[in-house]
Amino acid sequence: MIGVQDQQVEELLRDAIHQMPLTKEAQLVSITKQVEPKDPVLFFAAAARLNKERCFWTSTKDSFSIVGVGNIFEISANQDRFQYTETTWKKLLGDVRIYNPFQAPGTGLVSLGGLDFDPQKPRTELWADFPRVKFTVPEYMLTKNMDDVYFTINLKIRRDDHPIQLMKAIEAAERILFQASKEQHGTPRLVNSKVIAPEQWKQTVQKAKQEIQQKQMDKIVLARELRLQFNKQVNISHILGDLIKKQSNSYVFAFEQNNSCFVGATPERLVKVDKQELLSTCLAGTAPRGKTEVEDQQIADNLLHDQKNREEHDFVVQMIKQGLNKYCTDVHIPDTPVVYPLKNLQHLYTPVTGRLKDGYTIFNVVKELHPTPALGGVPRDLSMTFIRDYERLDRGWYGAPVGWLDSNDHGEFAVAIRSALIQEDEASLFAGCGIVKDSNPEEEFEETRIKFSPMLTVLGGQA
Numbered sequence: 001m002i003g004v005q006d007q008q009v010e011e012l013l014r015d016a017i018h019q020m021p022l023t024k025e026a027q028l029v030s031i032t033k034q035v036e037p038k039d040p041v042l043f044f045a046a047a048a049r050l051n052k053e054r055c056f057w058t059s060t061k062d063s064f065s066i067v068g069v070g071n072i073f074e075i076s077a078n079q080d081r082f083q084y085t086e087t088t089w090k091k092l093l094g095d096v097r098i099y100n101p102f103q104a105p106g107t108g109l110v111s112l113g114g115l116d117f118d119p120q121k122p123r124t125e126l127w128a129d130f131p132r133v134k135f136t137v138p139e140y141m142l143t144k145n146m147d148d149v150y151f152t153i154n155l156k157i158r159r160d161d162h163p164i165q166l167m168k169a170i171e172a173a174e175r176i177l178f179q180a181s182k183e184q185h186g187t188p189r190l191v192n193s194k195v196i197a198p199e200q201w202k203q204t205v206q207k208a209k210q211e212i213q214q215k216q217m218d219k220i221v222l223a224r225e226l227r228l229q230f231n232k233q234v235n236i237s238h239i240l241g242d243l244i245k246k247q248s249n250s251y252v253f254a255f256e257q258n259n260s261c262f263v264g265a266t267p268e269r270l271v272k273v274d275k276q277e278l279l280s281t282c283l284a285g286t287a288p289r290g291k292t293e294v295e296d297q298q299i300a301d302n303l304l305h306d307q308k309n310r311e312e313h314d315f316v317v318q319m320i321k322q323g324l325n326k327y328c329t330d331v332h333i334p335d336t337p338v339v340y341p342l343k344n345l346q347h348l349y350t351p352v353t354g355r356l357k358d359g360y361t362i363f364n365v366v367k368e369l370h371p372t373p374a375l376g377g378v379p380r381d382l383s384m385t386f387i388r389d390y391e392r393l394d395r396g397w398y399g400a401p402v403g404w405l406d407s408n409d410h411g412e413f414a415v416a417i418r419s420a421l422i423q424e425d426e427a428s429l430f431a432g433c434g435i436v437k438d439s440n441p442e443e444e445f446e447e448t449r450i451k452f453s454p455m456l457t458v459l460g461g462q463a
């Protein structure tokens with residue numbers, strides 16, 4: 001199947017070279033073809049041999065994955081990040097030749113990336129490898145939508161390029177990407193685990209409670225770090241495979257950047273857009289899972305009726321409702337949350353639907369919603385100032401939107417929680433929780449301890 005289509009690819013390249021406007025030095029061409037079934041994690045693993053940056057996205061619920069390899073076009077910005085990213089993306093769309101007969105979500109021209117939680121917070125060494133905003137159009141991309149698998153090649157052509165030569169390079173890369181890679185044996189062993197500044201974190205929770213009372217804030221989300229050390233380099237494809245197996249109802253993602261990789265399995269959708277249909281999610285309010293079915297049900301019932309958790313949740317619902325009303329019609333939000341079960345935790349969950357008004361895009365919504373009170377607080381400005389001033393953590397991309405969008409008005413962004421920054425044989429895990437007037441520092445500490453579990457367990461630690 002791949003062979004038959006290769007001839008068409010060559011013809012498309014020949015056409016693109018012949019038709020290249022004289023005013024242009026180079027032209028971005030994007031070609032998508034349907035391919036045999038391929039496991040996205042194996043594709044990601046095989047891509048390591050190309051020595052190019054990789055990115056990974058799987059929505060486990062939808063059986064939908066995108067794997068990007070290399071970087072043919074990059075959008076990174078330090079200021080005006082949403083505006084700049086959107087303008088650059090739109091300009092690129094006007095400039096590219098796309099051959100994509102499928103129109104399936106996540107095929108054709110796709111950009112994947114993420115951004116900093118707080119562009120105003122000074123950076124530390126920890127996140128030095130990551131730009132404050134980065135969106136990548138990969139050179140090679142695999143998209144899996146249920147049982148359909150597509151392969152996209154994005155390349156820059158020049159007038160003096162020869163299609164046969166271009167095809168040779170593409171075929172060489174394809175052979176590597178679609179061949180089974182030799183598994184690296186031996187899982188790295190966790191040799192040290194350090195809880196960063198636990199007592200200071202609890203003091204900050206106490207301070208947040210005081211500020212909530214004095215400054216009329218309602219909620220502040222505070223996060224902390226757990227640092228792990230291994231006896232050798234962590235294998236990201238093993239981690240992704242394990243996260244997909246263990247964390248149902250989640251978005252499993254990875255973004256490589258120099259020697260670092262930001263990886264996670266988040267349950268929190270920020271926004272999904274399919275043409276004008278929009279989905280968002282309110283997720284806040286947390287309890288552990290029970291050891292038996294009866295205990296689990298009891299914990300879920302208590303969570304549903306717990307005033308503190310319902311209040312934490314409702315701040316998110318109100319803010320998302322208000323934010324979406326600016327950009328959507330037909331916003332529908334159920335009156336009461338339901339319980340959303342994950343492997344290690346359960347959350348209060350309210351799904352949101354709406355229709356994007358004409359002229360608005362997923363960027364408008366991401367900009368409007370980030371950070372929701374599930375990651376920032378209420379009111380937004382005061383809580384962000386508190387986090388910036390008192391939280392002793394460089395969040396980097398943790399807690400911020402990560403996701404993808406394509407040239408056919410599909411896209412999805414999740415909030416990058418339950419995540420870790422992996423740097424060779426070290427990992428920094430991040431977890432936060434909503435502080436409200438009735439919070440207890442010890443209980444919040446315990447809640448964040450459980451929130452480390454999804455990443456900790458796949459990295460060889462004990463939940």
Ligand SMILES: C=C(O[C@H]1C=CC=C(C(=O)O)[C@@H]1O)C(=O)O
Nearest residue numbers: 284285286374417431432433434
């Ligand atoms: C900030 C995190 O979780 C948020 C999402 C769901 C529930 C939350 C809570 O109950 O506090 C948090 O707002 C995290 O996992 O690091």
